[in-house]
Amino acid sequence: MASSSTTQQLFQQFEPELLKKVQQVGVIRKFKAEDFLMQTGQQIRSAVLVLEGVIKVFREDDEGNEVFMYNLHPGEACAISMTCATRQLSSQIMAKALVDSEVLVIPVELMDEWALKYRSWYQFVLETYRSRFEELLDTLDHIAFRNLDERLLWYLKQHQKSLKSNFIKASFTDIALELNSSREVISRLMKKLAEKGHIKLHKNEIEILNLKM
Numbered sequence: 308m309a310s311s312s313t314t315q316q317l318f319q320q321f322e323p324e325l326l327k328k329v330q331q332v333g334v335i336r337k338f339k340a341e342d343f344l345m346q347t348g349q350q351i352r353s354a355v356l357v358l359e360g361v362i363k364v365f366r367e368d369d370e371g372n373e374v375f376m377y378n379l380h381p382g383e384a385c386a387i388s389m390t391c392a393t394r395q396l397s398s399q400i401m402a403k404a405l406v407d408s409e410v411l412v413i414p415v416e417l418m419d420e421w422a423l424k425y426r427s428w429y430q431f432v433l434e435t436y437r438s439r440f441e442e443l444l445d446t447l448d449h450i451a452f453r454n455l456d457e458r459l460l461w462y463l464k465q466h467q468k469s470l471k472s473n474f475i476k477a478s479f480t481d482i483a484l485e486l487n488s489s490r491e492v493i494s495r496l497m498k499k500l501a502e503k504g505h506i507k508l509h510k511n512e513i514e515i516l517n518l519k520m
Contacts, residue, residue: 313358314411317382318431325425333411338404340476345402351391353412356384360408361469365401365485373484374450375462376400377442378469386439389432393418405470450487458486459496463506464518473515 314330321329335358338344344355344362355362362379364387379385379402387400392415421428449461462482466475483493497513500506507514 317358318356320431321427322425325421325428328417328421329411329413332417333413336410336412338408338410340404340406340408342404343401344404344410345385345388345398345400347398347401349398351388351396351398352415353388354384354392354415354418355379355388355402356411356413357381358409358411361405362408362410363403363405365403366399367401371484372487373401374487375465375485376446377439378405378465380469383438384431384435386435389418389435405466455486455488455492456496459493459500460518462486463513463515467515467518475513475515476511477513478511 314326314333318326318329333356336344338360345351347367357379359381362385364376364379364385366374366376368374385402387398388402390396391398395415418432422432423429449458453461459482462485463475466477467473479490479493479497482488482497483490486493497506497508501508504516505518506516
């Protein structure tokens with residue numbers, strides 16, 4: 308059973324009856340930082356709502372290269388998990404906890420029923436699709452139309468915003484995989500940012516000082 312205080316705070320838009328059902332049937336799952344919630348090919352049988360932490364959603368090719376899609380924060384849901392669950396499809400994406408996180412899983416068989424019965428759930432699902440689509444467009448814009456140095460800045464700002472922290476635990480190799488680049492190129496760009504006083508480099512951690520250019 309989900310915590311009533313947490314769900315009430317995060318999903319205030321739900322009708323009282325729906326909120327009660329969410330608390331009754333929702334199952335809380337906890338993940339440590341770097342744990343995977345979903346992997347490519349996994350059968351999805353539930354919708355995932357974030358209660359605490361940050362979940363990174365991304366794609367990975369056969370060679371292990373990553374393409375960042377979006378981050379999920381408390382009060383948000385994974386649109387792809389909803390689509391895969393309702394259509395009984397296997398996941399085409401990966402989802403990983405960036406920090407210790409909690410999610411609420413809702414059984415797939417309830418999603419259609421709730422969409423017909425509760426207007427707030429129907430609107431929540433539509434808003435989830437809209438928000439994730441806009442975030443995907445933003446990611447696509449940066450991948451397709453920005454130089455690598457601009458994409459790196461965007462990456463740092465996105466993580467700073469998502470984690471609400473000036474410290475990002477990531478190696479140059481991790482960042483290179485996400486930005487489809489090489490460790491050497493990322494290392495060179497990072498050192499330039501450090502020389503200009505924008506960041507400070509630690510072992511497997513980046514401290515953001517000032518990213519205003």
